Amino acid sequence: MATNPRVNSAIEGETPSFTNVMLHKRDMFECFGDLYSEYWRNSELSLEIKEMTRIRNARITDCGY
Amino acid sequence: MVIELFIKIVTLSYWVFRQVAKLSQVHETSLAKAQLPQKLLEKYKKFIGSTIETHDVPVNVLDACNSRIRQIHGLDVANNEDNEDLSSTEKALALAALKVAEKLVSSVHDIKDSDLLSLREALGASGVVQLITALAFFDVECRLELASGVF
Numbered sequence: 001m002a003t004n005p006r007v008n009s010a011i012e013g014e015t016p017s018f019t020n021v022m023l024h025k026r027d028m029f030e031c032f033g034d035l036y037s038e039y040w041r042n043s044e045l046s047l048e049i050k051e052m053t054r055i056r057n058a059r060i061t062d063c064g065y
Numbered sequence: 066m067v068i069e070l071f072i073k074i075v076t077l078s079y080w081v082f083r084q085v086a087k088l089s090q091v092h093e094t095s096l097a098k099a100q101l102p103q104k105l106l107e108k109y110k111k112f113i114g115s116t117i118e119t120h121d122v123p124v125n126v127l128d129a130c131n132s133r134i135r136q137i138h139g140l141d142v143a144n145n146e147d148n149e150d151l152s153s154t155e156k157a158l159a160l161a162a163l164k165v166a167e168k169l170v171s172s173v174h175d176i177k178d179s180d181l182l183s184l185r186e187a188l189g190a191s192g193v194v195q196l197i198t199a200l201a202f203f204d205v206e207c208r209l210e211l212a213s214g215v216f
Contacts, residue, residue: 025115028198
């Protein structure tokens, strides 16, 4: 498990977070955000099902989200 | 001398183009059968494309990692004979990337700071971010294929 952030923030002076680390690849991250928001807003599954599976997945993976 | 250099550049560019096209084709074939809603499918393809079309991580390193992850999942692997011509630097980079790829599939918490250190030095922060994202989604693609049976 990571003992400290393995990649620095792309924004100078900011504490590394998922968002500002991913900004090292801005184009790729924008594509990811576009896909992820489409999945959450418009897919055929209910929000409840998606949130439930997201939380279960996070717990199994022990990722903290 | 100039002509030789030009031929080398053209040859190398063609090889990189072929490798990227091959990786893209794998995803295109898979996604065509997924029957995702059209808008979601388009955004998925665009995102996956953004993880493999790059100047930050050598395409043959990505290709080797994709093959290894597919092997771990017990899936078919394309012939990688093109990867036999790696330079010693590329081989070292590929080995470091493969080590992370293998752990990412089944023991992600075992990835150590030191596993990423050499990659960060070789690829920079943007390269590491791209590599980790690509590896994670190679794994996702395998799981989709295994779970759905349609890829």
